[in-house]
Amino acid sequence: MKADKILTNFKQIFSPIDKGHPLRGSQMSEANIIEDGYIAIKDGKILKIDSGKPAAELIDDKTEIIDYTGKMATPGLIDCHTHLVYGGSRENEFSKKLNGVPYLDILAQGGGILSTVNSTRQASFDELYNKTNDLLNEMVIHGVTTVEAKSGYGLNWETEERQLKVVEKLNQDHVINLVSTFMAAHAIPPEYKGKSDEFIDLVIEEMLPKVKAEHLAEFCDIFCETGVFTAAQSKRLLQAAKDLGFKLRIHADEIDSIGGVDVAAELNATSAEHLMMITNEGIDKLSQAHVIGNLLPGTTFSLMEDTYAPAKKMIEKGMAITLTTDSNPGSCPTANLQFIMQLGCFMMKLTPIQILNAVTINAAYSVCQADKIGSFDEGKNADITIFDAPNIDYPFYFFATNLVGSVYKDGKLVVQDRQLV
Numbered sequence: 001m002k003a004d005k006i007l008t009n010f011k012q013i014f015s016p017i018d019k020g021h022p023l024r025g026s027q028m029s030e031a032n033i034i035e036d037g038y039i040a041i042k043d044g045k046i047l048k049i050d051s052g053k054p055a056a057e058l059i060d061d062k063t064e065i066i067d068y069t070g071k072m073a074t075p076g077l078i079d080c081h082t083h084l085v086y087g088g089s090r091e092n093e094f095s096k097k098l099n100g101v102p103y104l105d106i107l108a109q110g111g112g113i114l115s116t117v118n119s120t121r122q123a124s125f126d127e128l129y130n131k132t133n134d135l136l137n138e139m140v141i142h143g144v145t146t147v148e149a150k151s152g153y154g155l156n157w158e159t160e161e162r163q164l165k166v167v168e169k170l171n172q173d174h175v176i177n178l179v180s181t182f183m184a185a186h187a188i189p190p191e192y193k194g195k196s197d198e199f200i201d202l203v204i205e206e207m208l209p210k211v212k213a214e215h216l217a218e219f220c221d222i223f224c225e226t227g228v229f230t231a232a233q234s235k236r237l238l239q240a241a242k243d244l245g246f247k248l249r250i251h252a253d254e255i256d257s258i259g260g261v262d263v264a265a266e267l268n269a270t271s272a273e274h275l276m277m278i279t280n281e282g283i284d285k286l287s288q289a290h291v292i293g294n295l296l297p298g299t300t301f302s303l304m305e306d307t308y309a310p311a312k313k314m315i316e317k318g319m320a321i322t323l324t325t326d327s328n329p330g331s332c333p334t335a336n337l338q339f340i341m342q343l344g345c346f347m348m349k350l351t352p353i354q355i356l357n358a359v360t361i362n363a364a365y366s367v368c369q370a371d372k373i374g375s376f377d378e379g380k381n382a383d384i385t386i387f388d389a390p391n392i393d394y395p396f397y398f399f400a401t402n403l404v405g406s407v408y409k410d411g412k413l414v415v416q417d418r419q420l421v
């Protein structure tokens with residue numbers, strides 16, 4: 001078969017190994033590193049990757065050959081945990097953070113997530129759409145081609161639906177592929193203060209069936225944390241979501257370890273998020289239940305905390321992990337997955353191969369799209385991130401700058417010279 005396009009002369013290509021499940025434990029250190037190679041594309045899909053010069057049988061007079069001498073390519077990066085759709089911003093919390101006011105105290109005082117709920121309830125569809133579109137532009141410029149996006153700044157049906165519809169529309173309009181998660185159980189809304197069980201009833205009885213009927217989300221998530229939702233409430237909501245056919249995630253062990261990890265393991269959630277405070281026993285449970293750990297080192301950094309999720313220990317104990325931005329206006333206001341990858345290296349001591357697997361093939365499993373994305377297997381989408389770097393170590397060594405020069409989405413050039421095409 002002839003290629004439509006061949007991207008060639010790469011110094012290195014990072015090619016994850018898709019084993020049919022997320023890479024766990026020592027598998028996270030495996031990958032094919034192709035030296036001096038090329039990537040052939042046909043109809044927006046990967047046709048072939050190999051080292052050396054492109055084979056003659058791939059080329060005819062219509063094949064476009066594009067030179068990437070000295071560059072390094074990976075599958076399009078996947079950001080599998082974000083809170084992308086919101087109104088307002090929260091730089092006013094900065095001085096509180098600097099003065100050591102804890103994140104949960106700010107929330108308990110009606111700030112934090114609840115301050116963003118207030119701004120999001122007031123924002124129109126177009127305002128939310130434009131703001132999210134800008135964030136997605138930043139993300140693709142930094143090499144990301146697929147993003148998971150959660151609702152959870154409405155906490156009432158009207159605003160939750162507006163957030164989910166923004167994601168639905170941007171999934172059609174923007175080059176980035178979006179995966180939607182319903183997370184109305186992100187905080188207790190002011191009108192349900194002291195009545196969190198009633199709020200969970202509302203989410204289960206009135207919101208979940210509508211999300212399902214309108215096909216607005218694939219996943220359901222909840223914030224299981226002291227002062228927010230208990231493990232019992234989390235289990236009740238996620239079981240109801242599972243019964244309706246949702247896939248599950250849970251924010252667990254972020255600040256306190258209160259049982260969210262057990263719920264994730266019991267209900268076979270796709271992923272558990274944060275896990276800064278996870279115990280050894282918790283790691284064993286997630287490992288045995290094959291729950292992916294979506295780790296968010298930017299949140300520890302941005303909250304000015306010392307405790308990063310024990311990523312190395314998780315891998316040693318056989319877990320599959322991803323790294324992701326947690327992009328949101330409070331605990332991690334960034335759209336730069338490369339910086340998060342660098343934190344994975346600097347603060348969690350993960351290797352470049354482990355990190356690149358975390359943000360490609362494992363993140364593809366975390367959004368349940370590994371049949372289409374996350375590696376360079378023939379027939380997968382030609383989503384390709386090209387670094388102005390000669391090898392896979394360089395983007396970790398030269399930190400805090402955008403090293404992504406070009407991005408292809410479904411075989412189409414969408415970023416060139418670090419700018420949107």
Ligand SMILES: N=CN[C@@H](CCC(=O)O)C(=O)O
Nearest residue numbers: 113223299326328329330331
């Ligand atoms: N921890 C809960 N939710 C988000 C933060 C949202 C916010 O602070 O606005 C998170 O995953 O970090």
Ligand SMILES: [Zn+2]
Nearest residue numbers: 083251273326
């Ligand atoms: Zn989150």
